[in-house]
Amino acid sequence: MSLTTADLSTVTQRMASELPYPPRFRRSGRTARLLGTVDGVELWMLCWLPGQGTGLHDHGGRRTPVPAAFTVVSGALTEFTVAPGEFPTLDRRTFRAGQTTTVGIRDIHAVINRGNVPAVSVHAYAPRLSMMRSYLFDETGLWLASITRAGDDW
Template identity: 45%
Template sequence: MPVAITAARATDFLSLARAHAAAPVDWPFAPRFDPVRRWYGRLAVTDDHEIWLLTWLPGQGTDLHDHGGSAGAFTVVSGELVEQTVRGGALVSSAFGPGEGHRFGPHYVHRIVNAGARPAVTVHAYGPALTAMTRYRLHDGRLSVESITKAGADW
C-alpha cells in the first residue's frame, strides 16, 4: 500500500522524507548505484512537494549548492553521509547515519559527501518541487556562484 501523506504534514519535510524512507516496498523502483556519479530518482510528486531517492558510493558527493528557493530535508536510509555548511567563511561538517536527517530552509547552502567505506541511500523532500539549483565555490571565505542548473534541462 503506498505511503499516505496528508497536505497538513507537507510542510514538515523531514517527516515526509522519513515516511517515504520507512516504506521502501512502496518505492516505484529499487535504488541503483552508478560508479561514475550519484544516482537519483524521483519517488513522488504533489502540488506542493516532491520526494527523491539518492544513492552515494564511497567518495561520491555534491558541490556546494542550494535548492533554488525550495526548502527541504533529507534522511539517511543506510550508510553514512557528511554534510558541510559554510559558517564564518569556513566549511563545518556534520555526520548523519541511518535514521538521522536534517531540515533546511529555502536558501540553505550545503555540500553532501559519502566519506565512509560503504554505499549510502538517502531520501530527500523538497517544497515546492525543485526548479533550479545554484552551485557555489568557497574562496577566501566567500561564496561565489559557479553555475545555475534547471530542472528538465540539466536533470
C-alpha cells in the first residue's frame, strides 16, 4: 500500500497527541528518538532547543525518495524550503504546536527552532528513511554537500 503525505499527516497528528516517551533535550544538538514503525510508517520524535536545527536536506535523494510529514507538539519550528528556478530562493514558514506540514519527495528543506522555548515534533516517513542528502545554498545556487545513511546521527 502506498501512503500519501496526507496519510502521513494523520499519523503524525495522532502520535503527537499520545507521545509514549517524555521529550529529552541536549545542548549539543537536537535529539531524535525512534517511536516505532506502524503499518510501514517510521515515526520519530525530535526535540529542539532554541537555535537547534537541520541543514538543508532531502529525504532519500533521486533513487529512493521518501515522502514525509511532521507535526509540532510544542513550541514552534521554522521550515525553509528551496523554491527551484533559474535563481533558487528559500521559502519560509513557521509551524506552531498542533500544526502539521508535509514534505514532498523532491523537496529540499531545513527545519530550525528559531523561538526562545524548546520545541518537540513528530515526523513520519514511508517507506523507512534510509538516507538523506545535505546541501549548501548560496548566491551561486544549490550544491550537494554530503550523503548520510541510516544509522548515522541525523
